[in-house]
Amino acid sequence: MENYIVSARKYRPARFDDVVGQEHITTTLKNALSSHRVAQAFLFCGPRGVGKTTCARILAKVINCENTTKDFDACGACAPCRSFIEGASMNIFELDAASNNSVDDIRTLTDQVRYAPQLGKYKVYIIDEVHMLSQAAFNAFLKTLEEPPPHAIFILATTEKHKIIPTILSRCQIYDFNRMGIAEMVSHLQGIAAKEKITTDEDALHIIAEKADGAMRDALSIFDKLVSFSPEGVNYTSVLKNLHILDYDYYFRITESLITQNTGEALLILDEILKKGFSGDIFLEGFAQHLRNLYVLQIPATIKLLEVSDKQKERYAAQATLISPSFLVTGLNIINQFGQQYKSSENKRMEIELCLLKLAYAQEVLKIPFKFPEAKPLLPASGTKKNDGIKLASPPTVKQETAAKSISESSQNPPQPAPKLLKEQSPPQYGKSVKINLFSVMEEEEESASIRIPLADEWVNSEWKNHISTLTSESVRNVCYAYPIQIKNSKICFEVNSVMHETMLRKELPSFFEKLRLICSEEELAFEITILARAEEDQHHPRFLGPKDRYIALLKENPLLEKLKDSFDLRIDF
Numbered sequence: 001m002e003n004y005i006v007s008a009r010k011y012r013p014a015r016f017d018d019v020v021g022q023e024h025i026t027t028t029l030k031n032a033l034s035s036h037r038v039a040q041a042f043l044f045c046g047p048r049g050v051g052k053t054t055c056a057r058i059l060a061k062v063i064n065c066e067n068t069t070k071d072f073d074a075c076g077a078c079a080p081c082r083s084f085i086e087g088a089s090m091n092i093f094e095l096d097a098a099s100n101n102s103v104d105d106i107r108t109l110t111d112q113v114r115y116a117p118q119l120g121k122y123k124v125y126i127i128d129e130v131h132m133l134s135q136a137a138f139n140a141f142l143k144t145l146e147e148p149p150p151h152a153i154f155i156l157a158t159t160e161k162h163k164i165i166p167t168i169l170s171r172c173q174i175y176d177f178n179r180m181g182i183a184e185m186v187s188h189l190q191g192i193a194a195k196e197k198i199t200t201d202e203d204a205l206h207i208i209a210e211k212a213d214g215a216m217r218d219a220l221s222i223f224d225k226l227v228s229f230s231p232e233g234v235n236y237t238s239v240l241k242n243l244h245i246l247d248y249d250y251y252f253r254i255t256e257s258l259i260t261q262n263t264g265e266a267l268l269i270l271d272e273i274l275k276k277g278f279s280g281d282i283f284l285e286g287f288a289q290h291l292r293n294l295y296v297l298q299i300p301a302t303i304k305l306l307e308v309s310d311k312q313k314e315r316y317a318a319q320a321t322l323i324s325p326s327f328l329v330t331g332l333n334i335i336n337q338f339g340q341q342y343k344s345s346e347n348k349r350m351e352i353e354l355c356l357l358k359l360a361y362a363q364e365v366l367k368i369p370f371k372f373p374e375a376k377p378l379l380p381a382s383g384t385k386k387n388d389g390i391k392l393a394s395p396p397t398v399k400q401e402t403a404a405k406s407i408s409e410s411s412q413n414p415p416q417p418a419p420k421l422l423k424e425q426s427p428p429q430y431g432k433s434v435k436i437n438l439f440s441v442m443e444e445e446e447e448s449a450s451i452r453i454p455l456a457d458e459w460v461n462s463e464w465k466n467h468i469s470t471l472t473s474e475s476v477r478n479v480c481y482a483y484p485i486q487i488k489n490s491k492i493c494f495e496v497n498s499v500m501h502e503t504m505l506r507k508e509l510p511s512f513f514e515k516l517r518l519i520c521s522e523e524e525l526a527f528e529i530t531i532l533a534r535a536e537e538d539q540h541h542p543r544f545l546g547p548k549d550r551y552i553a554l555l556k557e558n559p560l561l562e563k564l565k566d567s568f569d570l571r572i573d574f
Helices: 023-034 052-064 079-085 103-113 135-146 182-196 202-212 216-229 236-243 248-259 263-275 280-297 300-305 310-320 325-342 348-360 362-366 398-409 457-468 474-481 499-517 547-557 560-567
Strands: 041-045 092-096 123-128 152-158 173-176 432-436 439-443 486-488 491-496 527-531
Touching (some): 041 052, 052 123, 092 103, 202 216, 202 310, 248 263, 248 280, 248 310, 263 280, 280 310, 325 362
Parallel strands (some): 041 173, 092 123
Antiparallel strands (some): 432 439
16 A cells, blocks of 8 residues: 555656657757757746656756766766655755746745755746736746846646736747647557556546546546456446446447438337446437547548557448448437437436437438429429629429429320419418428428419418527517518518618518428419608508607607706707
């Protein structure tokens, strides 16, 4: 117990060559030492646990070493090296700025800087988490950092470079440390496991590396915990159980059930996942990552982005051949949409089940053609008209294209003319809308495929109200509700009170006309907007009044209001 040292300390690099994943940093520092171009102030930036303080200590030890090696590493045998190893060096000072961040702490440090070292050439000051210094402490440190004594070198380390004031940054050589790659961490953990004679599973080490999120120190801490949990060896099962991570196998199984539209099995797998104590957001996040991995494998240039073990990579490759890229992109968008709704949903389980059902039937929607082949239209075109500079020609529908194709195949059986609706009939239901994120496809029922209806005030107004009820902007909804629609000479006519209202209506008209094209018998749709004069405004076309307009209206109703204002010397702000 007394001699136990955690792996993060026991296997802390003592030479530049031992540092993992930061070759661009170590190479630069070694070149600076070899050319005697060592700066007097360094700033090491990067995520936690990637080697900033470690590199600072190695650099400090090499600077004071009396017999550096040909690779510019410390010899470990001279007096400065021995004192550093024993923790008794009087030339290397470490300050934690998180707990020593006041002006007095920095002034104490700058007072010590004036004195020359008793042993060795330099005094090295390592200030960790330097972004925690107060503004006054930074200002007190500026002059010393800019013009330190020849025997003083400062190495600052931080995880939040953006919090350091520019005057400090301009006085330092800045080194940006990288996040650790999963492959690098797995290789390092395998080396430590071999030294400790611990059996490991590559899949287990990959999960540890993923959980560490780019920090080697975190990976070593997790590794130590798992060794304590399972002394006989670190394997895939023990890692999943100890870290409470969902098994990859669930994602493969549920994906297989979705692409075969076996929705029952998919719901049962989800039930099993939830019973194991995994929350829905964890499942959605992991499933999205699974689909992302499948998509990455389908593009040769991005295969290197798949960071899993070789065993899992083979399994991903096998399943990727069964799924189209369009399905994967659609699935990722569906999961992203439901992930945003999940936290605010009252029935979270139902939300996830609906997500899976939508994924299962996404393939059927994707089979509907989106690009229509050129075909002779069913009705003769009368040309494209322009109104107010906007072209509103109606494109052929999916069913029209299907009918045109059948005409070309069998000219002996021409299609029957479309039946016309009587005026007494109410507009029928013309289809259901299936929306799946990137794709929005209108499926029309067979019996209503050729039914088209003429423009009529009643149903156009109804469609317009349904359209504006879906708008998110309350101000736009209020303006649009204020103006009824009239049909004049095959045009949809609007009457508004101002140019501002006209502009707001114009923004909504294109999407509204797209809906009308699907059900209207008119080959071309046009609109007309009339701005009413003030004299023509009445109760049917209310105008939204500002403060000044409301005051003028009140004066018309009660002229004594002006006398009241003058009597009390009131001032009205408009």
